[in-house]
Amino acid sequence: MAMYSPPISDRVAQRGVALIEVIVFIVVIGTATGAILSLFANSSRGSAELMMTRQASSFAEAMLNEVLAAPFTNCDPQDGNFSGPGPCTSMPEVLPGGPEPGESRLGPTYFDNVNDYNNFNMGPGLVDRSGNAVAGSSLYSLNVVVAPVVAVGNWNGIPGTDMAFVTVTVTAPTLTAPVVVQGMAARIAPTTLAP
Numbered sequence: 001m002a003m004y005s006p007p008i009s010d011r012v013a014q015r016g017v018a019l020i021e022v023i024v025f026i027v028v029i030g031t032a033t034g035a036i037l038s039l040f041a042n043s044s045r046g047s048a049e050l051m052m053t054r055q056a057s058s059f060a061e062a063m064l065n066e067v068l069a070a071p072f073t074n075c076d077p078q079d080g081n082f083s084g085p086g087p088c089t090s091m092p093e094v095l096p097g098g099p100e101p102g103e104s105r106l107g108p109t110y111f112d113n114v115n116d117y118n119n120f121n122m123g124p125g126l127v128d129r130s131g132n133a134v135a136g137s138s139l140y141s142l143n144v145v146v147a148p149v150v151a152v153g154n155w156n157g158i159p160g161t162d163m164a165f166v167t168v169t170v171t172a173p174t175l176t177a178p179v180v181v182q183g184m185a186a187r188i189a190p191t192t193l194a195p
Contacts, residue, residue: 071113073191076112095164114146148165165182
């Protein structure tokens with residue numbers, strides 16, 4: 001009896017990879033690698049922008065706190081009738097206001113009321129109350145606007161001109177949008193320098 005012998009092509013198992021399979025593998029791996037690298041690039045760019053926004057927010061909040069810590073009186077402390085019940089002799093502190101002649105944030109005569117900060121600008125580069133440059137702030141600028149909560153009439157039973165609405169805006173060329181923080185101050189001790 002003769003034994004069946006399969007053809008040679010059936011007996012030999014194929015080994016190796018076809019060229020087309022190698023090319024497809026390279027294309028798939030290359031595409032996946034490109035997508036992952038693009039994701040990392042966008043992530044690191046967003047991370048830097050987030051850091052800049054947080055830094056701008058901290059500068060804005062620090063300035064807002066400085067403004068809101070200032071007294072909000074009827075008359076300027078240098079006014080002859082500062083602590084009296086009558087009207088100011090020459091220096092009423094009205095909203096939106098601004099600093100009296102000779103006053104500045106860094107002295108020698110300092111801002112002494114909330115409304116003195118109206119239209120205050122600083123930058124690029126920020127400085128603290130002692131005039132020292134704030135580290136890492138060379139690109140940032142800020143602006144302060146102080147206005148009455150309502151120009152005419154009352155706001156929740158309080159004269160609108162006795163409620164200051166403070167807006168601090170911080171900008172930098174690297175920010176996609178300005179950072180804005182807001183707060184309010186009430187004229188609660190109009191004849192003393194208590195904030």
